[in-house]
Amino acid sequence: MPSSVIRNTAYDDQNRILSVWFVPSGKRYDYKGVPSDVYAAFRRATSKGSFFNNHIRDHYPFKEVH
Numbered sequence: 001m002p003s004s005v006i007r008n009t010a011y012d013d014q015n016r017i018l019s020v021w022f023v024p025s026g027k028r029y030d031y032k033g034v035p036s037d038v039y040a041a042f043r044r045a046t047s048k049g050s051f052f053n054n055h056i057r058d059h060y061p062f063k064e065v066h
Contacts, residue, residue: 003023003047003048003049004023004049005022005023005024005048005049005052006020006021006022006023006048006049006052007021007022007023007026008020008021009021009039009042009043009048011034011036011039013036015032016032016033016034016035016036017030017031017032017034018030018031018034018038018039018042018056018060019031019065020052020056027064027065028064028065029062029063029064029065030062030063030065031056031060031061031062032060032061032062032063033060033061034056034060038055038056041055042055042056
């Protein structure tokens, strides 16, 4: 389901890095140490924004990618 907050995501299974591009800013952030099952649940979530806020944001270290 499309999200009004999250434009796109990508997941690097080998390094367990979740990349998230946000709609309002267009910025990309990489979240480190995200397990593949969390990413799979994120992809299945009806509300990507709610899942992100509840299960990813503030749970994994991140950095802004330029």
